[in-house]
Amino acid sequence: AQSVTQLGSHVSVSEGALVLLRCNxxxxxxxxxxxxxxxxxxxxxxxxxxxxxxxxxxxxxxxxAEFKKSETSFHLTKPSAHxxxxxxxxxAVSEGSGANNLFFGTGTRxxxxx
Amino acid sequence: xxxxSQHPSWVICKxxxxxxIECRSLDFQATTMFWYRQFPKQSLxxxxxxxxxxKATYEQGVEKxxxxxxxxxxxxxxxxxxxxxxxxxxxxxxxxxxxxxGTGELFFGEGSRLTVL
Numbered sequence: 533a534q535s536v537t538q539l540g541s542h543v544s545v546s547e548g549a550l551v552l553l554r555c556n557x558x559x560x561x562x563x564x565x566x567x568x569x570x571x572x573x574x575x576x577x578x579x580x581x582x583x584x585x586x587x588x589x590x591x592x593x594x595x596x597a598e599f600k601k602s603e604t605s606f607h608l609t610k611p612s613a614h615x616x617x618x619x620x621x622x623x624a625v626s627e628g629s630g631a632n633n634l635f636f637g638t639g640t641r642x643x644x645x646x
Numbered sequence: 647x648x649x650x651s652q653h654p655s656w657v658i659c660k661x662x663x664x665x666x667i668e669c670r671s672l673d674f675q676a677t678t679m680f681w682y683r684q685f686p687k688q689s690l691x692x693x694x695x696x697x698x699x700x701k702a703t704y705e706q707g708v709e710k711x712x713x714x715x716x717x718x719x720x721x722x723x724x725x726x727x728x729x730x731x732x733x734x735x736x737x738x739x740x741x742x743x744x745x746x747x748g749t750g751e752l753f754f755g756e757g758s759r760l761t762v763l
Contacts, residue, residue, distance in 0.1 A: 541687075568754075575652070575739050575754040576690075622689060633680065634752060636689045 534559045534625050538637035546645045551595075551610040553640045555623030558604065565606040566624040566634065567597055576622065582606065593617070618644045649673055650742045652755035659730055660763055667725045667758045669740030675720035676742035680752065681713075684737040696723040730762040 539554040557563055564583050568576040580591025587599040593616075597608045606623060620641050624634040649672040659665050669679055677698050682690040694715050695703040702715035712734075714726040723742075727734050737759050741752040 573655075573737075573757065573759060575650075575756040576741075577754070633692055633695070638689045639687075641687075 534563070534627065534635045536623050536625050536635055536637035538621075538623050538640050540640055541638065542641045542643065544643040544645060545613045547615055548612050551608070551613045551617065551642065553608040553621050553623075553642065555597075555606045555608065555637060556604050557606060557623070557625045559625055559627070561627050564626045565597075565599060566626070567591065567595070567606075567608050568622045568624060569593075570620040570622065570639075572619075579608070579621075613642075613644045615644050615646065618642055650676075650740065650753045650755040652738075652740055652758050654758060655756060656759050656761075658761045658763065661731055662729055664726055664728045665730055665760060667727075667738055667740075667760070669723045669725070669742070669755050671721045671742045671753070674742075676723075677720065678743045679717060679723040680741045680743070681715060681723075681725050682739045682741065684739060684757075686737075690739060693725075727760065730760070732762045735760055735762045 535558045537556045566581045567579040569579050570576050579595050580589045582589045582599045590596045595610045597606050599606050620639050622639045623637040626634050651670045651672055653668045657665055679696040681693045683693050684690045692705050693708045696715045696717040698717045698720050704710045717723040737757050739757045740755045743752055
């Protein structure tokens with residue numbers, strides 16, 4: 533069985549500050565991990581993904597995440613927050629390329645304070 | 647990148663009526679599409695998996711007679727909410743998986759917000 537836990541349903545940071553959104557997963561097989569961003573009344577946009585290989589993954593808009601198997605974590609970071617980063621962020625896990633579904637975390641709402 | 651489009655983006659209907667939401671893959675063929683439901687300030691919950699040319703597979707607790715899914719072509723899946731009630735009001739999102747994605751990535755539509763009065 534797979535599951536995702538996102539610690540902190542709401543994170544606030546000042547503009548220019550470090551963004552850290554936490555994600556821990558549970559999977560019985562090597563996971564594929566994803567971070568998606570959702571702006572109000574919109575669908576989900578893929579930020580980045582980890583499949584195999586390098587554990588530090590760089591995505592769009594300056595975000596990156598590191599897969600740490602020993603910690604079963606895939607935390608999302610960005611060195612300097614921008615006002616446009618304010619959105620809902622979802623971490624998700626699947627069982628690989630053949631998987632039919634993504635299991636989503638409950639989401640973290642990021643607020644950027646000017 | 648791959649594009650998935652949903653229509654309509656917003657729909658308001660009276661209780662008891664049926665509403666159809668379309669999900670289209672615009673630049674690739676999607677053998678499998680997924681329908682999710684998202685309640686306010688909550689995550690996405692998978693409702694059903696739509697397979698082209700065959701019956702949809704529904705998740706536990708989802709009424710198949712209530713949420714009719716048709717995947718008649720490789721680029722179109724439809725979700726029909728039948729005899730809608732206020733509790734069906736939600737944000738419905740589809741995603742599509744092409745045969746050549748290979749890495750587990752799903753492409754999501756923009757979502758459709760249903761309000762049942």
